[in-house]
Amino acid sequence: MSDALALRGLVKRFGARTAVDHLDLDVPAGAFYGVVGPNGAGKTTTLSMATGLLRPDAGRARVAGTDVWADPAGAKRLLGVLPDGVRLFDRLTGLELVRYSGLLRAMPREVVEARSRELLDALGLADAAGTLVVDYSAGMTKKVALACALVHAPRVLVLDEPFEAVDPVSGATIRAILDGYVRGGGTVVLSSHVMDLVERLCSHVAVIAGGRVLAAGELAAVRGTGSLEERFVDLVGGTRDVSGTLDWLR
Numbered sequence: 001m002s003d004a005l006a007l008r009g010l011v012k013r014f015g016a017r018t019a020v021d022h023l024d025l026d027v028p029a030g031a032f033y034g035v036v037g038p039n040g041a042g043k044t045t046t047l048s049m050a051t052g053l054l055r056p057d058a059g060r061a062r063v064a065g066t067d068v069w070a071d072p073a074g075a076k077r078l079l080g081v082l083p084d085g086v087r088l089f090d091r092l093t094g095l096e097l098v099r100y101s102g103l104l105r106a107m108p109r110e111v112v113e114a115r116s117r118e119l120l121d122a123l124g125l126a127d128a129a130g131t132l133v134v135d136y137s138a139g140m141t142k143k144v145a146l147a148c149a150l151v152h153a154p155r156v157l158v159l160d161e162p163f164e165a166v167d168p169v170s171g172a173t174i175r176a177i178l179d180g181y182v183r184g185g186g187t188v189v190l191s192s193h194v195m196d197l198v199e200r201l202c203s204h205v206a207v208i209a210g211g212r213v214l215a216a217g218e219l220a221a222v223r224g225t226g227s228l229e230e231r232f233v234d235l236v237g238g239t240r241d242v243s244g245t246l247d248w249l250r
């Protein structure tokens with residue numbers, strides 16, 4: 001079986017800055033894959049190139065064997081994506097937005113209707129189904145965007161910081177939904193800054209910094225004997241010593 005996601009030699013430059021620098025990554029089918037890295041490491045840029053949202057300067061991305069840039073429509077059929085910071089059609093209500101995502105996927109209207117309501121209910125948005133998304137909180141917006149990514153039951157889910165701004169109860173619900181999805185044969189790739197969460201949820205992890213993969217593979221192998229956070233700090237560099245600075249703040 002081909003990998004759920006195979007990235008080869010991805011490069012993206014913004015002016016003089018190389019955000020992603022010849023990055024390779026293989027995500028096996030059925031994995032729950034965490035992507036971690038410091039701010040500005042290139043996680044969002046990588047996931048955007050992997051899902052057809054941002055054209056790479058070089059390299060290739062395949063989803064379950066389908067080339068994202070040679071056959072974008074084919075790849076997008078296999079993918080559910082929760083992008084970071086991409087504007088939603090926020091003049092729709094939550095229910096309209098999820099329905100719209102399903103109808104865009106050419107799903108039958110009655111299936112879209114049933115799934116949209118079920119998703120909003122599961123994510124605690126049933127009472128806000130008729131509210132315009134522009135009036136949602138950050139966490140509610142994240143959850144409705146997740147519903148949009150799930151409605152067509154994709155083979156591979158790519159989620160950029162799905163737990164950011166989400167309350168603990170909703171976080172637990174999302175974890176349960178994703179766990180069930182992976183147990184059912186789906187593949188999840190998510191980026192997160194929360195090491196505990198990645199350690200608890202993920203079977204595999206990649207540590208990215210400076211647009212390159214510093215370590216990747218099964219969680220236990222990458223983590224070694226310590227915690228993921230310790231390994232992360234080892235790989236990425238120590239914490240900054242701020243003693244003797246910011247005196248004016250004390």
Ligand SMILES: Nc1ncnc2c1ncn2[C@@H]1O[C@H](COP(=O)(O)OP(=O)(O)OP(=O)(O)O)[C@@H](O)[C@H]1O
Pocket residue numbers: 014017018019037038039040041042043044045046
């Ligand atoms: N549209 C853009 N134009 C210019 N520079 C960009 C753009 N998008 C990203 N960058 C730069 O590329 C680098 C990688 O950014 P990216 O958003 O991929 O990092 P990240 O790992 O997702 O960071 P964070 O954890 O803070 O979300 C950063 O230096 C960023 O400033």
